[in-house]
Amino acid sequence: MGMEFCCTPVFEGVIEEKDAVETAKAIAALGDPVRLRIVSLLAAAPGGTACGCELESPLGLSQPTVSHHLKILREAGLVTGNREGRWVHYRVVSQRLDEIRQVLMPPVSVGV
Amino acid sequence: MGMEFCCTPVFEGVIEEKDAVETAKAIAALGDPVRLRIVSLLAAAPGGTACGCELESPLGLSQPTVSHHLKILREAGLVTGNREGRWVHYRVVSQRLDEIRQVLMPPVSVGV
DNA sequence: CTTTTAGATCGATGACCTTCGATATATTTA
DNA sequence: TAAATATATCGAAGGTCATCGATCTAAAAG
Numbered sequence: 001m002g003m004e005f006c007c008t009p010v011f012e013g014v015i016e017e018k019d020a021v022e023t024a025k026a027i028a029a030l031g032d033p034v035r036l037r038i039v040s041l042l043a044a045a046p047g048g049t050a051c052g053c054e055l056e057s058p059l060g061l062s063q064p065t066v067s068h069h070l071k072i073l074r075e076a077g078l079v080t081g082n083r084e085g086r087w088v089h090y091r092v093v094s095q096r097l098d099e100i101r102q103v104l105m106p107p108v109s110v111g112v
Numbered sequence: 113m114g115m116e117f118c119c120t121p122v123f124e125g126v127i128e129e130k131d132a133v134e135t136a137k138a139i140a141a142l143g144d145p146v147r148l149r150i151v152s153l154l155a156a157a158p159g160g161t162a163c164g165c166e167l168e169s170p171l172g173l174s175q176p177t178v179s180h181h182l183k184i185l186r187e188a189g190l191v192t193g194n195r196e197g198r199w200v201h202y203r204v205v206s207q208r209l210d211e212i213r214q215v216l217m218p219p220v221s222v223g224v
Numbered sequence: 225c226t227t228t229t230a231g232a233t234c235g236a237t238g239a240c241c242t243t244c245g246a247t248a249t250a251t252t253t254a
Numbered sequence: 255t256a257a258a259t260a261t262a263t264c265g266a267a268g269g270t271c272a273t274c275g276a277t278c279t280a281a282a283a284g
Contacts, residue, residue: 014170015152020145028143030216033132034272036139040127053230058126065273067232086230086281101213104142146242165260177243179262198251198260 023103029076030100034059035069042079042092051087135215141188142212146171147181154191154204163199 015023030036041058042050055066070090073079077096081088127135142148153170154162167178182202185191189208193200 014156015149017145017149020148020152024143024145024148027139027148031136031140031143032272033129033136036132036136037127037129040132044126051230052232061272062274063231064233064275067230068272071232081231083231083280086228088231097216101216104209104213104216144242163260164262173242174244175261176245176263179260180242183262193261195250195261198258200261 026076026078026096026100027103029072029078032069034061034065035073035078038066038069038073039078039092039097042090049089049091051089053087135212138188138190138208138212139215141184141190144181146173146177147185147190150178150181150185151190151204151209154202161201161203163201165199 030039037059038055041055042048045054052063052066052070055070056063059066070079070081074081077093079090079092081090083089142151149171150167153167154160157166164175164178164182167182168175171178182191182193186193189205191202191204193202195201
């Protein structure tokens with residue numbers, strides 16, 4: 001119980017099943033090579049945004065498949081989509097990435 | 113290319129498909145409620161270790177199922193297992209968790 | 225209003241994944 | 255050696271997921 005760390009350690013107690021299901025769902029959204037690349041592509045895009053149609057070619061996937069992955073990322077809160085005319089501009093939600101990273105904070109106060 | 117950050121930003125360039133597959137596999141290993149709880153249980157265990165047989169009851173799963181998940185976590189480098197007599201003492205690999213967290217480092221230099 | 229383009233949804237298919245009982249292997253104990 | 259305990263592996267059943275073509279909705283352009 002030292003508490004000399006900047007962020008709340010994850011596994012102070014044992015994570016409960018209900019929380020585990022919810023957290024795992026968010027992490028699983030990133031546990032796919034296509035979705036990992038989508039996040040990467042959005043982050044590297046000029047202005048940090050890109051529309052779905054711009055992702056199909058670099059990913060080498062069909063439009064429905066890209067739309068499917070974007071939906072999963074959206075539902076996981078990892079990207080947002082703003083419609084502008086015909087296009088939907090997608091953007092990475094950095095705060096959500098931060099949250100997931102904090103969940104994976106190693107249990108420094110317990111280990112070894 | 114500022115480099116005013118303590119850690120290497122993730123998405124400087126776009127992650128390549130090959131790397132994405134490998135990284136996604138590691139993240140997917142944590143994208144499961146059971147395996148998330150296993151990591152939590154190991155971290156909370158006295159000395160940071162526990163054998164497989166101690167996990168069955170709190171997880172409410174059969175021995176083969178627990179063994180299956182431990183294998184996935186092992187192959188992802190997230191836990192190590194040291195045999196001592198009849199038991200295999202499992203332990204969380206904090207460094208591996210750190211690596212995954214760094215991969216998810218938000219693209220601060222690009223966003224918004 | 226018709227055509228064009230972007231995006232979402234539907235339905236199907238094939239692959240993968242979780243789970244278990246049964247069984248095999250490893251190691252200690254009697 | 256025989257029995258008991260911990261772990262790993264096998265094979266099967268059931269569910270979930272990624273992917274696509276076809277289709278529908280939304281919005282701009284002609």
